[in-house]
Amino acid sequence: MACLPLFKRRNTTPVWCGNVVIGGDAPVSVQTMTKCDTRDIESVVREIRLAVSLGAELVRVAVPDREAAMAIEDIKEQVPCPIIADIHFDYKLALLALEAGADKVRINPGNIGGKGRLLEVARKAEEKGAAIRLGINSGSLEKDLLEAYGGPTHEAMVESARRHLAYLEDAGVDKIVISLKSSSVRHTVEAYMLMAEFTRWPFHIGITEAGPGTRGMVKSAAGIGTLLALGLGDTVRVSLTGPSHEEVEVAKQVLQSMGVRAFGPDVISCPTCGRTQVDIVATATQVADALKGMTVPIKVAVMGCPVNGPGEAREADIGVACGRDGGILFSRGKVLGRVTSEELVPALVRLAREYAETAEGKN
Template structure:
């Protein structure tokens, strides 16, 4: 893989494009007007590894609390604005680190001028966000529907509106719920501009469906070197989006965060509740940032051998479990109820040894 070299954009101190890593971002699903709930979710996202968070700003009441939210956020924030240029100006005044707008739908030329001037004065980048479900009517007629070509032309229209005003601090996204259309659109846009691209499959679906569609679509683009920031859009808790995003990046060798957990798919030899155990281990390690490999296996006989490359692992049997490192047994544990707590003790010991080496 060789990533396309795009120009660098700075979002609140987080570099995007160029040689920077692919950044992981998400969006709060709280009511922005509820400051406590919104800040709480921002902190949860940041704790999971989210590097940039986007907030909906639907009205003046939401805009009025943006400064309070920004002052409490540990990560850069982007304001998502539709139609009302005054909300964009309020977000800039509140110190938000980026805007997500389409300049063509925020009002007349004077209003666009005002937003661009303010963004330039604050050194605040603008993301142009094209959605296949809301393209301009003339483009739908011209291209016969929301085709990749229509999406790219829509994006370039908005880009030109900014460029004509001397503004080039731009990021672009082109999203549909179709994996193939989204991939085709990003390929076309990547050939025409060197602005950083924010990639995602919009309205991807619930946890499993959305994760699969995102992994396929974003995996293709990332493998081709396209994409500077990414969001896995799920009909689920936004925190789950972060884990899926990092697993996509890990599988392509682009970024790693936290332990990689491998577990067998269960079979007729399994004599413990392996599914529950694997999920409990995953939950217990969710806040760990160190990179290492953990195995959760269902067979004491074959588990250590099958997962001998794991840094640390556990394999369960009938009333007996073993804990191993690199395939070598280090402990036996009696009683299935003791497996998880004893395993976590060994992981704590393992991490302490690594930190003091």
């Protein structure tokens, strides 16, 4: 079987969502979704501002009722990013959210109420210049598709997407984003791969109901990373059972790890072993914390012994090989000098900042 070309991004139609472009040549954008009650405007605004300060470029809010839909107008006046309304069951809430200024509405075709209601939302979105995301979810597919495919398979998900996409395209809708999410990494990846054969609309990617903590992060990284490697993905949301700012941090790390975007320093460290004589976990954490906020994408290595650095970490821009009484500083495999244990972190951070300033100046 022929191998698919990796990291060649799929050619998609650009779609504006507020002041952010999804698809085309635009960078793969970072999304999150607020966790607090949308009707609590003060809390929502505070949460969105924190997420944006950490790198969120679009934010989705739940719209469970009329009051939440109307709150979007006040929320938008106080935040710097596009706001997406998340709609389930009641299409009238989508109409209200669009009237309130939502830049995009996420519609779940499995529970919105049929073609007529979908098209009514589409007409309102077109009137307001907003985008629509067809958000297919394996847990809420139409009954006829579940029966036809014997369950929520990736083929059933794609059939649902194609059915509703045809409704929108026939009506002349020209700002569409598609997502096909499952809690199964395999089903999600297969669904996007299949759907890519039928459309050039941009993809919103993620793994739904990924779970809490490490479990959710690993599952999301596996699914999103695979899709990015296949060139499938124009905007990303990491779904975690946790705060929205964690979703943003993980999304950025996945994008940077896959080489899709660069947000700042990449702090690498060895896994430690019996040769390690210092607390590498604490040292690497201190270095990473000290470099937060830096936007130049340099590689900084914190290694536990001379075996891993500067030899194995020779590609690092700046690094340290730690020992019992201090460490050896190096840059691109070249030894720069020795430092004491007390000087180790401050010296490495200082050199990293100097290297970043020089690199930024050259650009």
